[in-house]
Amino acid sequence: MKNRKISKIKPLSVKGRLLKKQMVAPDKCLLSLQVDLSFPAPQPGQFIMVKPSKYPHLLLRRPFCIYNFTPSLIEILFQIVGRGTEALSLLNLNEEIDILGPLGKGFPPPPRDMDNILLVAGGMGIATLSFFAQSLSRKKASRKIITYVGAKTAQDLPPIKPLESKHLSVKISTDDGSLGFAGTVVDLLQADLPSLLPHKTIIYGCGPSAMLRELVKIIDPKTKCYLSLEERMACGIGACLGCAVAIKGKGGSLSYARVCKDGPVFRSTEILW
Structure with a gap:
């Protein structure tokens, strides 16, 4: 795999609390999570790993992109598609949530000469x-x-x-x-x-x-085109290799990148479909 720039923002494992919950559609939920002011400001395109603290049977955190961020407040928007997202949608206000992030590589800013x-x-x-x-x-x-x-x-x-x-x-x-x-x-x-x-x-x-x-x-x-890929993730930090995707390596050879660590944002020309 060719070298890629990894975010220099150091992720933190923190406890957050559900400040607000809104069902914006029958199967879509918007959560506002309160975190400590020390939580690093994420780059657009980065994500967090989330798990409700009160459900020990949910062993793995789930990945969620950051819908909006202000100091001490993270918003996530998601579709209810399984046990993990359903559990999050059923949380009550002020309940505790395990959060790891911000993670991954976000969107690069557009060059100044782009109209x-x-x-x-x-x-x-x-x-x-x-x-x-x-x-x-x-x-x-x-x-x-x-x-x-x-x-x-x-x-x-x-x-x-x-x-x-x-x-x-x-x-x-x-x-x-x-x-x-x-x-x-x-x-x-x-x-x-x-x-x-x-x-x-x-x-x-x-x-x-x-x-x-x-x-x-x-x-x-x-x-120029940059794409944020959607893949199932287990760890969110690149250790399990469960989210690997095929990309172009040196000389156009086949290589693999971890969506959670090397992405989720990639140049469109890198990806092998």
Whole structure:
């Protein structure tokens, strides 16, 4: 595996408390977790490993991207898909939560010479890109920042209110056409790309693997693109190798990288699909 820059932020194992819980959809939950002020400020794209303290039968922490962060407060947005996420969604206010983080390698900031910053989120990918979008909007640079959000139906659409800003534009697609553009989020982006200069455009994406594969296919070679990969994780620190993905090594040879430690953000040209 070729050398990669690893985040210099040292992760901490801390106890947090559930400050606020909101079911934003029948199967989607937003948690606000209170942590000590000493918890390191994460980079957009990094993640945390979480486990409810009161459930000893849940041996492993679950990985969650950071939806938003302010000093002493972490927000995570997730879909309820199994025992771990269900247990988190059933917690009561002030209950204790084990947290390890921040972990992984986040999104690199866009170069100053980029005129167009495009964030492409498929499904729950918005949970990762929302924090990044808000961070970019606070810089108030005179650049075009567009977030493309795709879902199967309008009912499946994750919350986009944090993206509503005078410095951000949001475009929505649904597979069934129930809201916004009728089609996939990649189709929506493809319709816009001809009007943008490839070498002045940078793309950041997060979503299911199938969506990311299609995204890579439509990108001009002159356009830089970074992708946040979604993989099952057991340890979150690179020890178990359970989240390894195939990437291009030296000379284009096959190599492997750990999504939790070497990622989750990779250059699109690194990944072997």
